[in-house]
Amino acid sequence: MYVQRPIAILDSGVGGLTVVKEVMRQLPLERIIYFGDTARTPYGPRPAAEVQQFTREIVDYLIQFNPKMIVIACNTATAVALDLIRDCCEVPVIGVIYPGARAAIGLTQSGQVGVIGTEGTIQSGAYEQALKRLNPHIHVLSQACPAFVPLVEQGNFRSSETLAAVEQSLRTLKQGQIDSLILGCTHYPFLTETIAEVMGPDVRLISSADETAREISTILQTQGMLASQNIVPIHQFCCSGEAQMFKTIAQQWLNEEIVQTPVVWHVPKIGTLPKIG
Incomplete structure (x- = not known):
């Protein structure tokens, strides 16, 4: 049945697991196919055309699982590839920028959003554009934090090195x-405790x-696409790079969400990458 098809979630690495965790919590009957492009992370410094190519390659791979929805759980890919992927897919495709922007508009009291x-x-400028479409009077202060993704991909969430990197990166925003x-x-949610301490x-x-997980839940419910059978789903997790670090971080982050749930791990070939493991 259509509603029993999986939700496909993709990211440049382990970051999209933050979306996966919320989907598992909010929608425990939904089956998830996750792909983390750990061999080619980070996407942030790459040209837009390259990110579009990588995103299309991952989507082409995920289509074989016949998903009912595709979630681009990567802000960089959402910013440059969301419309491209929507144009070539017959199922709903959502990104992570508008859900976050809508939440910020609802929460800010001063109209000053970082x-x-x-x-x-x-x-x-994708977030600033999204925020100003929702409220033209909002003031947006943006800051790139290129040091954060490598820390997370290494599993370095709480350390003196992490604290120093966060303090340095957020110095301007604090002012x-x-x-x-x-x-x-x-x-970045992997670094929430440190970011909150600094800010x-x-x-x-x-x-x-x-916020994206809430959006997924809303769309599936309103379109009658929620899983309807009370069966424990079998999730599949794929990565393009070194498998053990990916698996370790996934198990640590998802913790209780996968203790009772069967999980299958893959390291598939994608694009021009050689198969690993």
Whole structure:
């Protein structure tokens, strides 16, 4: 049946697992096919055309699983490839930028919103455009944080090195008057504790991953696409690079969400990459 088909979620690496965790929590009957392009992460510094190519290759791979929805759980790919993927897919395709922007508009009291993301996401201006479409009077202060994704991909979430990198990256934002900060990369929720410590209690953090999971739930419900059978799903996790680090981070992050749920791990060939493992 259509509603029993999986949700396909893709990211440049492990960041999209933050979306996966929320989907598992909110929609425990839904089957997930996840692809993390760990061999080619990070996407942020790459040219837009290259990110579009990589995203298309991953989608071409995921289509074989006959998904009912495709989620681009990567802000950089959302910024430059969302429309391209929507044009070539017959199923709903959603990204992570508009859900985060809508949440920020609803939460800010001062109208001063900060956005942190990869170089590609910030240079695209995608969040600022989305925020100003929703509220033309909003003031947006953006900051690229290229040091964050490598830390997360290495599993380095809480350390003196991480704290120093976050303090250095957010120094300019701390001098602003923002009351809300969009974590405009799905890797960044792994660093929530450190980011919150640096920004202080007066700045509310908004996870684009959490908001995207809510969007997925809403779309599936309104379109009658929710899984209808009370069967424990078997999830599949794929990565393009070194498998053990990916698996370790996934198991650590998802924790209880996969203790009772069968999981299959893959390291498939994609694009021009050689098969690993």
